[in-house]
Amino acid sequence: MKTLKELEEIRQRTLEAINLRKDRNGIRVVVGMATCGIAAGARNVLTGLIDQIRDRRIQHITVAQTGCIGVCRYEPMVEVYYPGEEKVTYVNMTPEKVERVVTEHLVNGSPVTEYTIGAAEKIH
Amino acid sequence: MYFYRSHVLVCGGTGCHSSGSADIIEQFNAELKKQGIEKEILVVQTGCFGLCEVGPIVIVYPEGAFYSRVTTDDVVEIVSEHLVKGRTVKHLLYHDSITEEHDIKSLDEVPFYQKQKRLALRNCGVINPEDIDEYIAFNGYKALGKALTEMTPGEVISTIKESGLRGRGGAGFSVGLKWEFTSKAEGQKKFVACNADEGDPGAFMDRSILEGAPHAVIEAMTIAGYAVGADQGYIYVRAEYPIAVQRLTMAIGQAREYGLLGNNILETGFDFDLELRLGAGAFVCGEETALLASIEGYRGEPRPRPPFPAVKGLFEKPTLLNNVETYANIPQIILKGSGWLQEIGTDKSKGTKVFALGGKINNTGLVEVPMGTTLREIIYDIGGGIPKGKAFKAAQTGGPSGGCIPVEHLDTPIDYDSLAAIGSMMGSGGLIVMDEDNCMVDIARFFLEFTVEESCGKCPPCRIGTKRMLELLNKITEGKGEEGDIEKLEELGEGIKIASLCGLGQTAPNPVLSTIKYFREEYEEHIRDKKCRAGVCDALLQYTIIEDKCKGCSLCTRVCPVDAISGQKKQPYNIDQSICIKCGACLEKCPFGAIVKG
Numbered sequence: 001m002k003t004l005k006e007l008e009e010i011r012q013r014t015l016e017a018i019n020l021r022k023d024r025n026g027i028r029v030v031v032g033m034a035t036c037g038i039a040a041g042a043r044n045v046l047t048g049l050i051d052q053i054r055d056r057r058i059q060h061i062t063v064a065q066t067g068c069i070g071v072c073r074y075e076p077m078v079e080v081y082y083p084g085e086e087k088v089t090y091v092n093m094t095p096e097k098v099e100r101v102v103t104e105h106l107v108n109g110s111p112v113t114e115y116t117i118g119a120a121e122k123i124h
Numbered sequence: 125m126y127f128y129r130s131h132v133l134v135c136g137g138t139g140c141h142s143s144g145s146a147d148i149i150e151q152f153n154a155e156l157k158k159q160g161i162e163k164e165i166l167v168v169q170t171g172c173f174g175l176c177e178v179g180p181i182v183i184v185y186p187e188g189a190f191y192s193r194v195t196t197d198d199v200v201e202i203v204s205e206h207l208v209k210g211r212t213v214k215h216l217l218y219h220d221s222i223t224e225e226h227d228i229k230s231l232d233e234v235p236f237y238q239k240q241k242r243l244a245l246r247n248c249g250v251i252n253p254e255d256i257d258e259y260i261a262f263n264g265y266k267a268l269g270k271a272l273t274e275m276t277p278g279e280v281i282s283t284i285k286e287s288g289l290r291g292r293g294g295a296g297f298s299v300g301l302k303w304e305f306t307s308k309a310e311g312q313k314k315f316v317a318c319n320a321d322e323g324d325p326g327a328f329m330d331r332s333i334l335e336g337a338p339h340a341v342i343e344a345m346t347i348a349g350y351a352v353g354a355d356q357g358y359i360y361v362r363a364e365y366p367i368a369v370q371r372l373t374m375a376i377g378q379a380r381e382y383g384l385l386g387n388n389i390l391e392t393g394f395d396f397d398l399e400l401r402l403g404a405g406a407f408v409c410g411e412e413t414a415l416l417a418s419i420e421g422y423r424g425e426p427r428p429r430p431p432f433p434a435v436k437g438l439f440e441k442p443t444l445l446n447n448v449e450t451y452a453n454i455p456q457i458i459l460k461g462s463g464w465l466q467e468i469g470t471d472k473s474k475g476t477k478v479f480a481l482g483g484k485i486n487n488t489g490l491v492e493v494p495m496g497t498t499l500r501e502i503i504y505d506i507g508g509g510i511p512k513g514k515a516f517k518a519a520q521t522g523g524p525s526g527g528c529i530p531v532e533h534l535d536t537p538i539d540y541d542s543l544a545a546i547g548s549m550m551g552s553g554g555l556i557v558m559d560e561d562n563c564m565v566d567i568a569r570f571f572l573e574f575t576v577e578e579s580c581g582k583c584p585p586c587r588i589g590t591k592r593m594l595e596l597l598n599k600i601t602e603g604k605g606e607e608g609d610i611e612k613l614e615e616l617g618e619g620i621k622i623a624s625l626c627g628l629g630q631t632a633p634n635p636v637l638s639t640i641k642y643f644r645e646e647y648e649e650h651i652r653d654k655k656c657r658a659g660v661c662d663a664l665l666q667y668t669i670i671e672d673k674c675k676g677c678s679l680c681t682r683v684c685p686v687d688a689i690s691g692q693k694k695q696p697y698n699i700d701q702s703i704c705i706k707c708g709a710c711l712e713k714c715p716f717g718a719i720v721k722g
């Protein structure tokens with residue numbers, strides 16, 4: 001038998017999982033999944049990202065894919081959109097780098113500057 | 125349940141189910157596996173999205189991409205393009221769901237949904253009806269918790285009373301008042317019952333609620349049990365609704381498992397449980413006293429009221445009976461307060477009403493609109509208008525108990541009272557649109573045929589009277605109508621309305637009386653000119669050959685089964701009307717369009 005408190009826990013937990021059907025205003029993470037992205041390992045980046053979100057039970061987040069973002073040499077690329085803010089583009093992503101982005105950017109809100117496209121272009 | 129990057133919602137309502145949505149779900153699961161992404165994507169079977177016309181419907185989140193008329197072949201493409209590569213499959217998207225720039229609109233921006241307000245249907249097409257957790261996620265059973273722990277039964281009743289909610293099953297009686305009567309009735313043992321008989325041909329809102337969100341009804345009935353002092357409830361559902369029955373059964377099991385039905389609910393000491401009773405689908409069993417008799421195992425026949433069920437119902441005990449859609453509104457009113465519902469709708473009709481749109485309309489389906497929305501908005505803005513650019517003739521509301529509404533009332537804001545004022549009724553929410561090709565006499569005959577068939581026979585006005593009316597209508601549509609027939613129909617109709625025992629007979633003449641009121645000239649044409657302007661009544665049709673177009677090829681003479689056509693080759697032919705049986709074979713055969721019906 002459930003108590004009111006347990007019902008509330010079920011509510012929270014399930015809402016996290018199904019809110020993407022109603023909520024269009026959360027954080028959006030977009031992974032480039034064109035042929036170039038997939039060839040460069042975008043699938044591992046995507047599955048790594050999903051695993052991280054699951055493990056940390058992050059709320060109000062959607063993960064989408066997109067086609068070619070246009071700079072194939074930087075694939076796999078991941079874009080993070082916070083509502084009302086400039087998007088942040090991460091390049092040459094790996095599952096390991098995703099882990100840091102999830103912790104620092106998606107959980108704590110501060111972008112990992114060294115992985116961004118801005119940083120990469122400075123080096124070249 | 126954990127995070128999936130994408131949810132694929134497949135409509136599992138009866139409409140989409142019968143056009144193959146179960147196969148589509150299977151195909152999705154197989155394809156996802158093939159691509160190795162089955163752990164990232166959740167396939168969910170939901171209840172009805174409402175837009176049955178373009179089913180089977182699949183919506184893919186987070187994008188909210190609305191795919192219509194999906195086939196199992198399309199599934200392969202949706203998986204490999206959309207779900208693997210993130211590219212929506214443009215050519216499969218529902219045309220009204222994308223902007224001119226090809227962006228996906230959110231569902232409430234799609235014209236079909238724009239003017240709708242989904243309260244009773246709010247979880248239909250959003251949650252998996254077979255998963256109680258998904259219902260709980262969107263505040264399910266929260267109202268029950270609130271009622272049991274923060275409100276007295278009296279407070280629950282006054283909240284419902286103040287909200288202005290009226291019964292959605294037909295009569296539009298105040299829900300709060302009925303709860304109050306039942307609660308005040310004398311007796312220790314009381315019952316709560318739900319009318320899910322839905323006998324109005326063409327109506328399927330109750331079925332869709334039960335298929336899409338069965339827990340809403342279970343939660344509401346439990347709240348009602350608490351309010352009126354009942355510990356047992358019955359849901360009377362027709363056996364022709366197998367999916368609804370299956371999901372209800374499953375939902376009751378889950379609610380019991382969570383202790384939301386049974387003893388000591390949510391540790392408050394309140395006991396309540398539910399049972400299903402299957403009806404065999406007789407229209408009269410939707411009438412409350414007949415329904416209760418049927419639950420008890422007797423023949424489904426009505427009895428005179430009073431005593432009303434609130435005083436003497438099931439097994440002679442005070443019984444609260446409400447309709448499925450009525451119940452579906454209850455949890456939100458408890459959560460949001462009576463003021464919330466008062467804000468929606470018209471002065472005397474609060475909230476929304478679900479309509480089943482059918483007939484000559486582009487978007488056949490289920491729509492929920494605030495009371496006070498006009499017929500024009502429903503038919504043209506939501507329903508997408510009438511196919512093939514034909515002209516609107518009438519709308520029939522209230523099914524076999526209702527009436528036909530002509531074009532001059534298209535802008536009437538619809539609610540219980542305005543519909544009654546123009547000779548129709550809300551009924552359970554069937555809404556059938558008719559165009560210039562519908563014959564109003566034939567429509568009246570169709571509905572009366574239904575009531576004659578469904579009359580239980582207990583009282584003579586209904587049993588004999590409706591039969592006599594049907595005979596008159598048959599006579600008129602067969603071209604044998606005489607002067608005075610219209611007046612006889614009116615006289616009989618008025619008498620049957622007054623003298624019948626239950627609502628079935630009391631409303632049965634409505635389709636006839638309202639069509640006589642608004643389309644009397646069509647009846648007169650049938651009787652005096654032996655003419656059916658819509659070309660529906662076979663006996664009144666004439667097939668004629670247009671001389672200028674006829675090439676004298678003789679094809680028609682050869683298909684005519686009764687040798688009614690004669691003529692000289694290469695000369696215009698001629699049809700002998702006294703022999704013609706109006707089978708239409710000649711018209712179909714003529715290669716020059718020289719034969720017309722009219």
Ligand SMILES: Cc1cc2nc3c(=O)[nH]c(=O)nc-3n(C[C@H](O)[C@H](O)[C@H](O)COP(=O)(O)O)c2cc1C
Binds near residue numbers: 410
């Ligand atoms: C012939 C006849 C058929 C009816 N069929 C239904 C029905 O299918 N479903 C329904 O809810 N009410 C039906 N009703 C109305 C019920 O008698 C009753 O008014 C209603 O279930 C009460 O619930 P409500 O107050 O929530 O509307 C029917 C009434 C008549 C006279």
